[in-house]
Structures are given as structure tokens and as C-alpha cells.
Amino acid sequence: MYGSASTDHLPTNAPTGLENEDPILLAEFEARIARGEKIEPNDWMPALYRKQLIRMIEQHAHSEIIGSLPEGTWITRAPGFRRKMAQMAKVQDEVGHAQLLYSAAETLGKTREQMLSDLINGKSKYSNVFNYPAYTWADSNVISWLIDAGAIVNQMANAKGSYGPYCRALDRICAEEAFHLKYGHDAVVHLATGTPTQRRMIQEALNRWWAPIMTFFGPSDKMSVHTEILMRWKVKMASNDHCRQQFLDMYVPKIWEVGLTLPDPNLRKNEETGQWEFTEPDWEDFKRVINGDGPCNAERLAVRRAAEENGAWVRRALLSPKAQYVRPLA
């Protein structure tokens, strides 16, 4: 589960280091991408490409593993066998996605251990949406449906990117997320058409989650500067606003269809422009949360840190003194 609400853009003044790259190799590399070829781990690539991809795939992996926490807490409380088993399988998938993605990032030369260490030390980020709490079972259902829906929009676009291992991981992830979407949709519709208590639960959860959902794809394109180069290299495949519009187009009608409302009086589709209009999300609050001051940042990282620390003896025990780190092929 991953959106663009992180830092997958370059600051305008960031040095690209491209002047140090071999111009012939660089031209060849760009020509390959332009032809739609995939770049593989042992192929030549500019340092900037490697760095950006590591950052992006790593953040995606972190988002999966941190994202498993808010829903994971509802496994032990899921009501009934059917929901309990499905919730467990769903959260397990998310951890599996993390495993796939850490492997994809490792092909670029950063170890899983290093990435997890950067996560718990706050050096690398994850999707901001997981810094909000899942207060009730219904919140967990909203995440399963709409956050996964958002992630699919983003990931389907990125699956057409240029880096082979990431694209292949995303293809597999999207296939599983498609099931999550059905699971989440079923759970939300079930509550929305249930008893008055259930309907109230799901409406309140949706009200709580709407603001985080609207920021899921990251700041508006007007505010977020994507260097043209990341688009040209097919590292970033779709703009934040484009993903957000696509999501609204696909899911707002479905939400309204089951009799739920959304807490934004300005939300409507402008039939002339074909664009959705909405109240601009509070980007100052978004920045505050992404920089560590959200309702759950500290808790999420503390849980992950405890898991890493408690499990360290297992990892030490698995390391044979003769073992050498081997980078996965793809």
C-alpha cells in the first residue's frame, strides 16, 4: 500500500550529478528507456537513477510493513471466522509485499538490514497515511478498501516504469491488492447495509479517513516540483493530481452508491472540465504529520523498533561467520 505522499520528487535545486556521467552511456540509457526497455540490476545506470529508485522502492517497502500495523491490530478482534481469516491473509500479503520490495531495492545495492535501520531511525519515510489511527473495525475496513484502492492506482502506473525488478514486484503486488480491494469493498458494503450501529461505525470511519485519503497521493502538482528527468527516466510515472483525480473518479460514485457520505461539501465533479473539485487538503497539517508530528508516528516506529530489537538475536544466530552478503539478482 503506497501512495506518493512522501518525498519521491527532487528539490528544484538538488544537484543531479549528471555532468559526471559518461555522456555516451547516458544517451544509450535514455534511449533504452525511451524505447520502453527495462533496466536490469547489472545494467549501467546513472547514480541519480539508482539513488532515486532505492529511495522510492525502500519507502514503498516501509509503507507495506508499517501499513500492516493498523490493520494487524484488528486481526485479533475481527468478528467471526470469515473476517478473521481474511484479515489475517490480507495483512500477511502486505508483509509479503514488503519482502518482495526490499528484495527489489537490494538489487540496487542497499541491504534490507540497512533499510530497516534507516526506517526505525527516522532516516527514511513511509506513506504518511499510516500515521493515522484505526480506531475501530470499520476504520480497518476503510483502509482495506480505499487505501488499497489508492495504492493500486499509484502502483499500476509505476508498474509501467523503467526498472525491471520493481516493475515485476509491482505486477505481483497489484494482483494481490486487487483481492484486497474486493475484500475491503465487501466489508464496507456489509457495514453500510447492516444494522444502524454498523452503518454509524462505517460512516464515522469514512469521515475520519477522508482527509488522510485526500493527501494519499501527495501534494498538488502546483506545489510539488517533479523534475522532468524523473518522468523521462520513468521513475515517476503519473503526477499526484492525475492519480488523485483517477481515484476520485473510480471510487466516489461507489461510496455514494452505498449510501455513505463524504465530509467535503465542495466535492463534486465538474462536468465541463471532467475534473473533480474539492476543498484543498490542509497541506500544512500534512507536512507536520509527515515530519513526525502525527497521531501515530511515534507509536508506529516504536512498534517496528521493538520488533527489530527483539528479533535481533535470531538474525545474529542465522549468520554463519562464513556467510557473505549476496545481492539478489532480481
Next chain:
Amino acid sequence: MSAANSDALKDLLYRLADDQLILGHRNSEWNGLGPILEEDIAFSSMAQDKLGHSLQLYLLLQGLGEAEPDTVAFTRNAPQFHCAQLVELPIGEYDFSLIRHFLFDTAELLRFELLSQSSYEPLAQVARKLKGELKYHVLHANTWIKQLGSSTEEAIDRLQGSLNFAMPYALGLFEKTGYEEALIAEGIFVGEDELKAGWIEKITVILAQTSLELPDLTTLTPVYGGRAGQHTEHLQPLLDEMAEVFRVDPTAEW
């Protein structure tokens, strides 16, 4: 089937099903917290299997006139549960969860192998299906016990500590109930003594391939009571948590 045999059978099925449900629930608590991602995923798979196993067994109970599985699993209180105390203990750290998994699943695989010959054909059929899955749980446990149990001093110390702690509880898996003789006489189950003997043999073989030592079983007092509804202070909070959403609106379908 006579009424007496039906009671004996239900007693057995509740013990089997409750063990699977409660340990499945406990193992699911590892989700997101495993020592490595691969173990996180493995514990989740086994937890899902265990939930599924308990469901199959509760369905057999439903066939014998008991309530449907969700009601049975989500609305009883601790004294009405027949699980051994081993399965209700908190997950602790990974060394305890791994040791419990090893001790429990070795017993479960044997139990369901024996039950696949049960005179009660519906149970024999379920047992044949379950033992195929439990084989992998045991394979998983043995692989890890052998690897970690022969690794660093730190790992060996931890595992030995957990083994010593868990063993009296594990012996509680073989607690007999008042129906033991009836179950044996009717050929429904060969009995806890035979199961326990086979289990000791299996765990001894695996532990012998590690630096771990099997505690002297003759000096240990088994922790009994679970089969009769006597539980640790850990079970009721687990059940309250499990039923939390279910109880939000008891009239609703979830």
C-alpha cells in the same frame, strides 16, 4: 451413536478445536512483529491454517447439535474452553513462540495421524486432511529448532530457557478427561498415553540434533486443568479481545 459416546466425542472435539483456535489466535499476534519478514509470513500462514482447522472441528460439533462455529468461538467465556494452558500463554519473545510451536505441532501431527484411523468417520476424514497441513508446520518447527538450537550461545540459552518453561505446560496437552476410557473403548481415539509416548520419541530425536537438552520428564509436574476449564489469567483477556467487535452489536451479522 449412544448419548454417552456422543458426549465423549464432543469433549474430544472441543479440546482439539479450542487448542487450534487459541494457538491460531496467538500466532496471528506475530503479524508485523516477526524477527525476520519470512517468519512473520510463516507464522501468519500457520495461524490461518489453525483457524481453519478449528473451524472444521467446530463444524463437526455443529453436526452433533452444538451451536454454529462463530457463536461457539466468539461467545464462550474462559471456563467453557477446553484448551490446554500451553496455547493460551502470551506469545512472549520468539524463542518461546518457536518452542511452543515445536512442542504443540509435533503433538498435533501425531494426534491427527492417530485420529485418521478413528472409528468416527467424519473425524477421521477431517484428520486426514489436517495432517497433510500439519506436516508442514512440523517441518517448519524442526528446521528452525535445528538451526537456532545449534547456533549462538545466546540463541541456545534462550531456547533452553523457553523449553524448560514450556515443558510442564506441554505435558498438559495430554491431560485425560473423564471420557478417556470411552474414547479408547469405542475406537474413537487411541488415548493420550499412546500419543504422549510417540511425542516424546519425536521431540527427543529432533532435540538430539541440537545443543538443547530435553528436561527430565520424570521430575516435572504437568500443568493440568485446561481440559476441565481451568485456565491461566491470560485466556479471558484474549477472549474479550477476540469478541470485542462481535459484541458491539450482538444482533448484527458481521
